[in-house]
Amino acid sequence: MTSPVPAGPRIGLFATCLMDSFRPSVGFAAVKLLEDAGCTVEVPAAQTCCGQPALNSGDFATTRRLAKQVIETFAGFDYVVGPSGSCMATIKNDYPQLFADDPQWREKAEDLSRRSFELLSFLTDVLKVDRVKARFEGTVTYHDSCSGLRELGVKAQPRKLLATVEGLKLSEMQDAETCCGFGGTFCVKYPDISEKMASDKVANIEASGAGTLLGGDLGCLMNIAGRMKRLGKPVRVFHAAEVLAGMADGPGLAEPEVR
Amino acid sequence: MQVLSPQFKPRATLALKDASLQAALGKARGGFVDKRAAAAAELPEFEQLREEAKAIKEHTLDHLDFYLERFEERVKAQGGQVHWARNAEDAQRIVLEICRKANAKTVTKGKSMVSEEVGINEVLEQEGIEVIETDLGEYIIQLAKEPPSHIIAPAVHKTKAQVSELFHAHHSKLGLTKVLTEVADLVNEARQVLRGKFFRADVGITGGNFLVAETGSSIIVTNEGNGDLTQTLARVHIVTSGIERVVPTLDDATTFLRLLARSATGQETETYTTVSSGPRRPGDPDGPEEYHVVLVDNGRSKMLAGRFREMLRCIRCGACMNHCPVYGAIGGHAYGWVYPGPMGSVLTPLFVGLDAAYDLPNACTLNGRCQSVCPVKIPLPDLLRELRHMQHEAKLSPWYQRAALAAWGFVASRPRLYHALTGLAVRALGWLGRGRGRFGYLPLASAWTKGRDLPAPQGKTFQEAWRERRGKSS
Ligand code: SF4
Numbered sequence: 001m002t003s004p005v006p007a008g009p010r011i012g013l014f015a016t017c018l019m020d021s022f023r024p025s026v027g028f029a030a031v032k033l034l035e036d037a038g039c040t041v042e043v044p045a046a047q048t049c050c051g052q053p054a055l056n057s058g059d060f061a062t063t064r065r066l067a068k069q070v071i072e073t074f075a076g077f078d079y080v081v082g083p084s085g086s087c088m089a090t091i092k093n094d095y096p097q098l099f100a101d102d103p104q105w106r107e108k109a110e111d112l113s114r115r116s117f118e119l120l121s122f123l124t125d126v127l128k129v130d131r132v133k134a135r136f137e138g139t140v141t142y143h144d145s146c147s148g149l150r151e152l153g154v155k156a157q158p159r160k161l162l163a164t165v166e167g168l169k170l171s172e173m174q175d176a177e178t179c180c181g182f183g184g185t186f187c188v189k190y191p192d193i194s195e196k197m198a199s200d201k202v203a204n205i206e207a208s209g210a211g212t213l214l215g216g217d218l219g220c221l222m223n224i225a226g227r228m229k230r231l232g233k234p235v236r237v238f239h240a241a242e243v244l245a246g247m248a249d250g251p252g253l254a255e256p257e258v259r
Numbered sequence: 260m261q262v263l264s265p266q267f268k269p270r271a272t273l274a275l276k277d278a279s280l281q282a283a284l285g286k287a288r289g290g291f292v293d294k295r296a297a298a299a300a301e302l303p304e305f306e307q308l309r310e311e312a313k314a315i316k317e318h319t320l321d322h323l324d325f326y327l328e329r330f331e332e333r334v335k336a337q338g339g340q341v342h343w344a345r346n347a348e349d350a351q352r353i354v355l356e357i358c359r360k361a362n363a364k365t366v367t368k369g370k371s372m373v374s375e376e377v378g379i380n381e382v383l384e385q386e387g388i389e390v391i392e393t394d395l396g397e398y399i400i401q402l403a404k405e406p407p408s409h410i411i412a413p414a415v416h417k418t419k420a421q422v423s424e425l426f427h428a429h430h431s432k433l434g435l436t437k438v439l440t441e442v443a444d445l446v447n448e449a450r451q452v453l454r455g456k457f458f459r460a461d462v463g464i465t466g467g468n469f470l471v472a473e474t475g476s477s478i479i480v481t482n483e484g485n486g487d488l489t490q491t492l493a494r495v496h497i498v499t500s501g502i503e504r505v506v507p508t509l510d511d512a513t514t515f516l517r518l519l520a521r522s523a524t525g526q527e528t529e530t531y532t533t534v535s536s537g538p539r540r541p542g543d544p545d546g547p548e549e550y551h552v553v554l555v556d557n558g559r560s561k562m563l564a565g566r567f568r569e570m571l572r573c574i575r576c577g578a579c580m581n582h583c584p585v586y587g588a589i590g591g592h593a594y595g596w597v598y599p600g601p602m603g604s605v606l607t608p609l610f611v612g613l614d615a616a617y618d619l620p621n622a623c624t625l626n627g628r629c630q631s632v633c634p635v636k637i638p639l640p641d642l643l644r645e646l647r648h649m650q651h652e653a654k655l656s657p658w659y660q661r662a663a664l665a666a667w668g669f670v671a672s673r674p675r676l677y678h679a680l681t682g683l684a685v686r687a688l689g690w691l692g693r694g695r696g697r698f699g700y701l702p703l704a705s706a707w708t709k710g711r712d713l714p715a716p717q718g719k720t721f722q723e724a725w726r727e728r729r730g731k732s733s
Contacts (some may be wrong), residue, residue, distance in 0.1 A: 015721050017671075024721035043725050045678070048671040054664060056625060057656070058647030062668040069672060093596030100705050115468035163447060181582045185623025188706035189660075190622050192272050196588040197624075226711030229697055254714035255695035 001005075008038035012074045014116075015083030017049040018218040023253065026218060030119050031247035032081045036245075037127045039079075046073045050087040056184050057096060059235050064105075079126070080116045083241050085148020086155065086215050088118040093151055097204050118148055118242060120216055124157040131164035139169045141210035142240070143201065144177045145217035153186070158216055158240045165243060173208035175200075182223035198227035205235055212228035212252070214240040225253040260378050260406060262611045263595030266303055267618035270593040279418045284590050287415045294525025296452065308518050313359040313636045316572040320452035320563060326472040326505045328518035333475025337537030339550035347377035350555050354379050354464070354497060355386060356508040363388055363461035367488035369479060370394035371500045372410050373555050375597045376610070379464065391456045391484035395449055408591030408599060411523050411577040417557045419445070420709055453485070463547070464491030467500035468574070469515060476536040477552060480519065482531040487533050489550050496535065496547035502554050503563075503571040509534075515574055518634040523577040558610060566645055568618060570605050571703045579639060585622055599638045601629035605646065613650050615636070620646035648715065671673030680718050689718030691715045 011034055019026045031041045053067030070091065074080045092113045099106040100132040139203050140162070149152035162168055181187060181197025188194075201224055204214050213228075213235055215221045225237035236252040251257055263270065274280055297574045319326055331341040344350035350373075358366060368374065378391050380401075392401040396414035400407055402425050407413030414422070422445055427438050430448060439445050464601045465486050467477040479486045490496040506512050521524040539546030550660055562571055580586040580600025591599030596616070598606045605624060608616040615670045622642040629639045650656055670677050692698055692715025707713055719727075 010546040015725075017681075020721040021323050021681050022716045023723045024717055025718060027725065029720040032334050043722065043729075045722060045726075046674045048674050048677045051671070054646065054668055055662070056647070057664055058649070058651035059650075059668070060648055062664070062672075065668070069674075096544055128339070146624070146628070150627040150631055177628075177636050179624050179626035179628065181584070181624065183626065186622070186624045188422065188704075190268070191706045192275055192536045193585055193588050193622065194624075197584050198711060200584075200588075223711065225714055226697070227705070230699075230710065251696055254697040254712055257693050 005127040008040060009078040011039045011041045012077035013041050013043045014050070014074070014080050014081045014084075014087060015043055015047060016082055016087045016088075016218065016253040018222065019083060020223065023218055023239065026083050026239040026241055026249065029239065029247045030081070031130075033123060033132070033241060033246065034081065036132075037080045037123060037129050039127070042077070044073045050090045052087065052090045053185055055090060055098075064098055065098040067098055067109065068105065068145050068151050069249070071095070071105070071112050074112060074115075075108075077115065079122065080112065081119050082116075083119040083239060084116045084219075085145050085154050086217050086219060088116055089147040089151035091116045091151060099186075109204055113242075118152050118154055118216065120161065121152060121154045122246075129161065132161055132246075133243045134244055134245050135166040135231050136212075136246075136248055137167040137173050138212055139210045140212040141171050141173045141205055141208040141244070142175075142176060142214060143180060143205075143215040143220060145215055145220045146177075146179050148216050149177055154216060161244050162214070162240065168243070169245060171208045171210045172212070173204040175204050180218045180220045180224050184219065187223055194223070195227065198223055199231070202228050202231060202233060206233060210234045210235065212238060214238055214243060216240050221253055229254045260375060260597055263605055264446060264611060264616055264619060265595070265596055267593055267616075267622065269423055269597065269724070271589040271622070273587040274593050279421060280416050280590050283416050287412065288581070288587045289666050290522070291366065291578075295522060295578060295581065296525075297579075297697045298521040298525040298527065302517075302521065305518075308514060309634055309636055311633055312514050312518050312574075313572060315430060315506060315514060316635055319506055320503070320568065320571055322561065323523050325500065325501060326507055329472040330475055331484070331507050333472065334550070334552055336419065337475055337550075339475070339537040339552065342551060342553045343558070344553055344555045346557050350377040350499065350553055350557070351382040352378060353553050355382055357497055357549075358383060358386070358388060358462050361461050361549070363495070365389045365391065365456065365459045365470060366462045366464060367391050367393050367457055367460040367489045367490040368397070369463070369465035369481065370397050370413070371464065371499050372407075372597060373466055373501050374464060375407060377499070391460070393453055393457070393489050394481065395446065395483055399425060399451065402426075406597070409577060409580060410575050410598065410600075410602075416592065418657065422665040423668070425700055428553065432659065436697075457488045457492045460489070460493040462495040462497060463489035463491075464497045464499060465490050467498045467504055467552070468484045468501055468519065469512045470498075470505040471507075471512050471534075472505055474536055476534045476535050477511070478512055478603065480516065480532050482526075482530045484531045487531055490526075490533070490535055492547045495549040496538070497549070498535075498550075498552045502556050502559050505722060515634075519574055519576050522578040522632065522634040523660055527591075545685060564611060567609060567642060569637050570602070570609075570642060572637055573602055574635060575602075576634055576698060578632045578634065579581075582632050584626065584628070585624070591723065598668065600634065601635075601643070605639060605642045608646050613646065613653060614655050616649060617655055620644075620650070660672070678720065678722055682723055685720050687719065689716045692716070693718070
């Protein structure tokens with residue numbers, strides 16, 4: 001149903017592996033936000049994962065193989081946008097470094113890097129979106145995921161957009177910038193330490209008094225939601241894009257389907 | 260020092276269950292973080308200072324031989340002596356010989372991480388020399404017979420109650436039998452005990468926060484003044500320091516001093532900053548008769564030539580561990596050697612081996628907070644990842660992890676296969692988890708489900724759902 005004459009920038013949506021498998025609704029929310037801002041969005045089928053599990057396990061050869069796949073798949077798009085600071089930081093910051101000794105691929109990686117953005121900051125910083133049309137009744141708190149925050153400078157952008165959501169109140173938690181203990185494979189390699197970090201995060205979320213937790217990275221959100229449910233906490237969890245797109249009316253993460 | 264890093268996992272688990280350790284850590288964490296943030300915010304040029312400090316270190320490392328030789332020359336010109344220790348054994352031997360020559364019975368020590376690194380205390384004690392740590396934290400852990408758990412707050416893992424018990428047990432025989440509960444009283448009692456030792460000391464050993472090439476001086480900073488007493492009251496003063504601690508000029512040193520206190524404890528400056536340049540000169544009111552500097556290499560020159568060179572910028576401020584959520588969860592002892600936290604996770608494998616310290620670079624979420632507060636901007640996460648890379652290349656990771664990674668890599672490089680498989684898995688899991696929306700247990704994902712539920716997928720992959728809604732066109 002894309003219009004034959006594309007208007008606005010042509011976006012390749014980076015469908016992160018966790019979003020693709022666990023929460024497609026975040027993908028649809030991302031598409032809606034981008035299309036509302038006048039973009040044409042495509043979802044290349046040849047993508048799988050940015051390669052971070054290999055990168056962070058020190059397997060640089062596999063990472064390079066996957067990076068080349070991403071670079072080729074997303075050649076030709078004006079922008080590559082994904083609903084994750086972590087994946088987009090890998091593409092933006094790590095890919096060029098991976099090809100430090102390979103000038104040809106390095107150039108391609110740098111080209112991709114220049115075109116790649118995390119969704120929420122792309123909306124505000126590149127597309128200059130300053131408000132959304134959405135409603136969400138309730139108090140939310142926001143977890144700043146580490147890669148987005150420290151590698152891409154995502155901090156004010158989601159808050160700026162969330163402030164325009166009707167009915168939404170933001171109550172900041174303490175230590176919003178402290179890691180939740182996800183860390184990709186870290187959470188299964190060191191589950192005890194990860195659990196402690198997640199518990200600390202849950203305690204801060206609870207203390208904020210918010211009924212809903214929002215964030216920009218599914219990995220962290222799954223980790224926190226999982227710990228929260230295990231501890232029997234009622235706080236709901238959504239990706240910020242779902243709220244901004246007005247698509248947070250279904251079940252939150254780790255909630256049963258409403259029937 | 261014994262290397263316990265191979266037991267990282269069980270030790271971390273124990274630490275998580277240790278209620279008094281958790282209480283001590285919880286108390287320390289917020290304090291350091293808030294104080295550093297406030298101190299950094301108050302100094303408009305703080306960020307610029309970090310750049311300057313990094314540049315000074317890089318310049319010095321580029322010309323390390325020159326500055327070290329210049330430092331040696333200046334020390335000698337002032338009547339001091341410089342000793343070069345290639346490794347830990349060298350350093351032990353050099354210090355021991357100086358102490359023997361001085362006929363030392365009692366040695367006082369200011370806090371020095373290098374002396375922990377090369378294991379000075381053990382060697383001196385074997386020789387029958389009484390060694391007294393004079394930094395309060397070091398003194399506490401010396402009584403407790405424990406290694407430091409933090410590089411600037413070695414006893415940060417101890418609660419007040421534990422210290423009180425420890426003092427009571429050790430000081431009673433000195434006639435100090437009251438059980439103390441107030442911090443101020445505990446500090447005073449330690450002072451009282453230590454004061455006698457300072458006057459008896461034959462040799463005082465300190466570290467060197469900075470060595471100044473221009474003036475041949477060593478600089479130490481303390482909050483208790485114990486460093487001053489250690490180095491001025493003993494007949495012989497020995498500075499033990501890593502070769503990377505040299506800076507070109509006094510001016511350069513001040514750049515670091517401004518950063519060090521703020522990064523470490525959030526103070527504008529430490530209470531005592533002591534510059535020593537050589538032994539006592541005629542007319543000096545005090546000072547040691549002999550002044551020695553032991554310059555320790557112990558693997559540093561090898562680092563200088565390799566991919567971990569940036570680690571040599573480290574000024575041992577401790578900010579990285581203060582801001583590390585993993586350190587905050589398990590404390591310093593789990594790391595199993597001298598240096599804990601992010602900087603320790605880089606250094607320890609380089610000192611004790613990639614295998615023995617396998618877990619250290621891996622037990623990190625790569626959240627980057629350490630790098631964001633490091634006063635000399637060391638890219639700690641990148642260095643940790645580089646270590647993982649070396650471990651991967653050396654096939655040190657567990658076989659099942661390598662197998663899983665290889666299988667995943669195989670599938671992820673074949674998009675059609677990948678989507679077919681994830682499509683199936685997601686459908687199955689989505690259907691199974693539909694009722695509750697989550698899994699409390701899942702075979703193959705038990706490491707995840709051990710402490711948290713796994714959110715159930717929504718039933719279809721995004722790729723599948725997208726193509727159904729939008730057709731094959733895009
Ligand atoms: S690595 Fe940086 S933050 Fe950590 S102790 Fe060294 S200088 Fe301080």
